[in-house]
Amino acid sequence: MRVHIGSDHAGLELKDHLLNWLVDEGYEAVDHGPFVYDALDDYPVFCLRAAEGVAADRAEGLDSLGIVIGGSGNGEQMAANKVIGIRAALVWNDDTAALARDHNDANVISVGGRQHTIEEMTRFIGIFLEAPFSGDERHVRRIGQMSEYEQTRELPPLPESALRGPEA
DSSP states (O other), X not given: OEEEEEEOGGGHHHHHHHHHHHHXXXXXXXXXXXXXXXXXXXXXXXXXXXXXXXXXXXXXXXXXXXXXXXXXXXXXXHHHTTSTTOOEEEOOSHHHHHHHHHTTOOSEEEEETTTSOHHHXXXXXXXXXXXXXXXXXXXXXXXXXXXXXXHHOOOOOOOHHHHHOSOO
C-alpha cells in the first residue's frame, strides 16, 4: 500500500520518523514535505499535496492512504478535506484511529505533533493503516450522502421524522 505523507514544521519530526517506520512495516511512503525545518511554513502546501496524492491513486484504483501532521492536526485535517474524494479524520487515541476506518472509511489520518508522543502517534497511525472499513450499510449510506453532496452540492433529503418536528 502506498502512503502519502505531508506535514508542517510542527510535524516534521514525526514525519521523518514515519518515513522509516512505514518502509519497515512494508508500506511505500511518498513524502510531500516539508523537507527542512521552517517555522513559518504553511501546512496547506504540503497537506493538500498528500491528499491529492491519495485521491489520484484511488482514482487509478490503487490502494492508498494518507497521513497529515501539524501541531494540533486540525488545520491539516481541514486542508486535506478540501480535496475531492478525501475523508480525513482527526485522530487522538486508539479508538478514533480504528473508528475513522471502520465507520467512516477515512482515507487520510490527521494527528497533532504537539499533542502526543511519537510512540503514541505511531501507534494511532498503525491502527489506522491496518483497520478495515466495516462496509455496514449505514456507514456506506452516510459516506454516499457526503460523496453525493461533494459532487452536486445538493443537500440530502431530510428524514420524515425531521419534517414532523418533536412529538407532542
